[in-house]
Structures are given as C-alpha cells and as structure tokens.
Amino acid sequence: MASLDFNPLEHPVVFAGPQFMSIYSAWVEHFPFAFLLIDLARPRVFVELGTHQGDSYCAFCQGIVATASQTKCFAVDSWAGDDQAGFYGDEVLKSLREHHDPLYSRFSTLVRANFDDASKQFADGSIDLLHIDGHHAYESVKHDWETWRRKVSDRGIVLFHDTATRDREDFGVWKLWDELSPQHLSLEFPHGGGLGVLVTGANAPQPVVQFMHFARANLALVRNFFETLGNRMLTFQVSLKMCDRLEATWQALAHWRQQVGMQPALPAITMAQGMTNPPAFARMTAEETRRVIEEDLRLRQWLAQQQRQQSPQQPSKPPA
Numbered sequence: 001m002a003s004l005d006f007n008p009l010e011h012p013v014v015f016a017g018p019q020f021m022s023i024y025s026a027w028v029e030h031f032p033f034a035f036l037l038i039d040l041a042r043p044r045v046f047v048e049l050g051t052h053q054g055d056s057y058c059a060f061c062q063g064i065v066a067t068a069s070q071t072k073c074f075a076v077d078s079w080a081g082d083d084q085a086g087f088y089g090d091e092v093l094k095s096l097r098e099h100h101d102p103l104y105s106r107f108s109t110l111v112r113a114n115f116d117d118a119s120k121q122f123a124d125g126s127i128d129l130l131h132i133d134g135h136h137a138y139e140s141v142k143h144d145w146e147t148w149r150r151k152v153s154d155r156g157i158v159l160f161h162d163t164a165t166r167d168r169e170d171f172g173v174w175k176l177w178d179e180l181s182p183q184h185l186s187l188e189f190p191h192g193g194g195l196g197v198l199v200t201g202a203n204a205p206q207p208v209v210q211f212m213h214f215a216r217a218n219l220a221l222v223r224n225f226f227e228t229l230g231n232r233m234l235t236f237q238v239s240l241k242m243c244d245r246l247e248a249t250w251q252a253l254a255h256w257r258q259q260v261g262m263q264p265a266l267p268a269i270t271m272a273q274g275m276t277n278p279p280a281f282a283r284m285t286a287e288e289t290r291r292v293i294e295e296d297l298r299l300r301q302w303l304a305q306q307q308r309q310q311s312p313q314q315p316s317k318p319p320a
C-alpha cells in the first residue's frame with residue numbers, strides 16, 4: 001500500500017531560488033518541481049531533448065548540485081532552433097556554456113546533435129530520467145518518444161513539456177499525452193504550458209511512486225502548490241522583461257539627450273547579468289527603474305522650462 005504522505009519541508013530544495021533563467025521560456029514555472037524530482041528520483045542518468053537557452057536543463061543541474069545527487073547529465077540540441085522555437089545562431093550555445101561549464105561540466109555534457117543521431121550514443125535501458133522538449137508537432141514528439149523510449153531504464157521517468165497547449169494547431173504534445181497518460185502512473189501540471197510526468201519503469205524509485213500517488217489523491221492541492229511556487233519564478237522572469245523595457249527606454253532617452261547636446265546616460269544593468277542571478281537582479285531592476293523614471297522626469301522638467309522661457313538664443317544649461 002503506497003504511503004499517502006508528502007511533506008515538502010522534507011525537501012527544502014523545492015523552495016530554492018533560481019540560479020539561471022532566460023526572458024521568455026515558459027519552463028521557469030516548473031523549476032520547483034524539477035528540484036523536487038531530482039531529490040526524489042536521484043537518477044543515475046538524465047537526458048534532455050531540447051535545451052535551447054538552458055532554462056529547464058540548468059534547473060535540473062541546479063537541483064543535482066543542491067541535493068548532491070550522483071547524476072550524469074546530457075543536454076541534446078542542434079542549437080539551431082526550429083520553426084516553433086525560432087531559428088537562432090551560435091550565440092545561444094555560447095551564452096549557455098558561459099553559465100553551464102564552470103558550474104556543471106564535471107557531471108554534465110552539452111551534446112550538439114540531431115536527436116536521432118544522438119540516440120545512438122545511449123545504450124538501451126540506460127536513462128533514468130528523460131525530458132522530451134523538442135519540436136511540439138504530434139508527429140515530432142511521437143517520433144522522439146518512440147526513438148527514445150527503449151533508452152529509458154526500468155527506473156524510468158519521462159517528462160513531456162507543453163502538454164497543456166491545445167490552442168495551437170502546430171502543437172500536438174497534448175494528443176500524445178492523452179494517449180500515454182492512461183497507460184502509466186502519470187501526473188500533469190497544467191500551468192507553465194503543461195508538464196506531463198510519466199512513470200514508465202517497473203522499478204521506479206519508491207519516493208517518486210509515493211509522491212505520484214499522493215499527488216493523484218490530492219491533485220488540486222499539489223497542482224496549486226507547484227503553480228504558486230512557479231509564480232515565484234515568474235516574478236524573477238518579470239524583472240528580466242522589465243530590464244528589456246528599461247534598455248529600450250534608455251535608448252529613447254539617449255536620443256533625446258543627444259538632441260539637446262548632452263552625453264548619453266548609460267544603463268546600469270544588462271539582461272545577461274539577470275540570467276545568471278535572477279534574485280539579485282530583481283533588486284537591481286527595481287533600482288534601475290527608479291533611475292530611468294528620474295532621468296525621464298528631469299528631461300521633461302528641463303524641456304518644460306525651455307518652453308516657458310521661449311528664448312532660443314539663451315537656452316538654459318541642460319542637466320548634467
């Protein structure tokens with residue numbers, strides 16, 4: 001009889017702050033569950049299909065370090081993009097390496113390859129945790145599942161991202177999820193695009209099996225708990241989006257300053273700083289917001305003063 005107890009306080013990693021995130025990935029909302037899953041499953045080998053900027057992958061790596069799990073990790077991606085994620089250049093992998101290599105390269109490898117080619121590097125039954133997050137068309141995700149399912153071990157757990165995106169014609173993960181989830185012990189988190197958790201292995205780790213039974217018996221509670229923790233991650237991501245806006249505002253203000261003969265004022269923060277330490281960055285963004293608003297106000301006051309004086313021959317001194 002499976003235990004129906006789950007106490008998150010026994011897994012403090014679930015409350016950890018993020019160490020890395022990008023501006024747009026919907027996966028950030030699942031970071032707390034990724035941390036928990038590593039703590040519960042302690043996989044020997046973790047493979048991710050579809051890494052892009054590294055949001056999900058770095059969350060798993062962060063969880064591995066935080067829980068001292070003895071896991072070997074492999075991120076597989078062409079790092080070229082596709083028609084859904086968008087096509088991108090080498091700078092994406094370069095920027096991921098800058099964060100990933102110093103922290104995680106002792107146990108983690110970034111494999112730049114097509115999924116089908118990379119599958120030949122993994123023995124059958126060798127992967128304890130597989131995350132499928134590549135192209136989301138039904139035919140593509142089904143192909144990835146069918147190619148990689150035999151690689152999964154008897155302790156296996158398979159994750160699918162974007163199970164809840166049903167309103168896009170080119171997305172069909174939900175359809176595969178509808179087929180697979182009744183055949184296995186399964187759980188879906190509908191927030192963050194939807195994350196499906198499929199326990200495929202007959203000898204899956206007991207803590208995972210117990211958690212799954214608890215979650216299925218307390219579905220609303222567990223979903224709400226992880227959605228709430230996921231919202232906390234979104235708050236940090238909002239500061240990245242804010243920085244994006246602030247950079248655009250600085251550009252507009254710089255143009256204005258140039259028009260009136262002033263030196264451009266420089267932004268104090270850039271988004272790259274935020275990706276690698278989102279909590280500290282959120283505080284810096286608050287300060288930067290104040291700076292931009294004050295700068296904007298100063299320029300407006302100066303302009304208003306100019307208009308009042310209406311004396312083009314003798315303009316006031318512009319603010320420093």
Ligand SMILES: C[S@@+](CC[C@H](N)C(=O)[O-])C[C@H]1O[C@@H](n2cnc3c(N)ncnc32)[C@H](O)[C@@H]1O
Binds near residue numbers: 050053
């Ligand atoms: C949805 S994104 C991954 C998102 C990422 N997991 C995150 O946390 O934001 C999909 C990625 O899969 C890659 N991809 C899609 N199909 C692929 C294939 N057949 N082989 C290699 N890479 C592929 C794309 O290059 C893209 O970077």
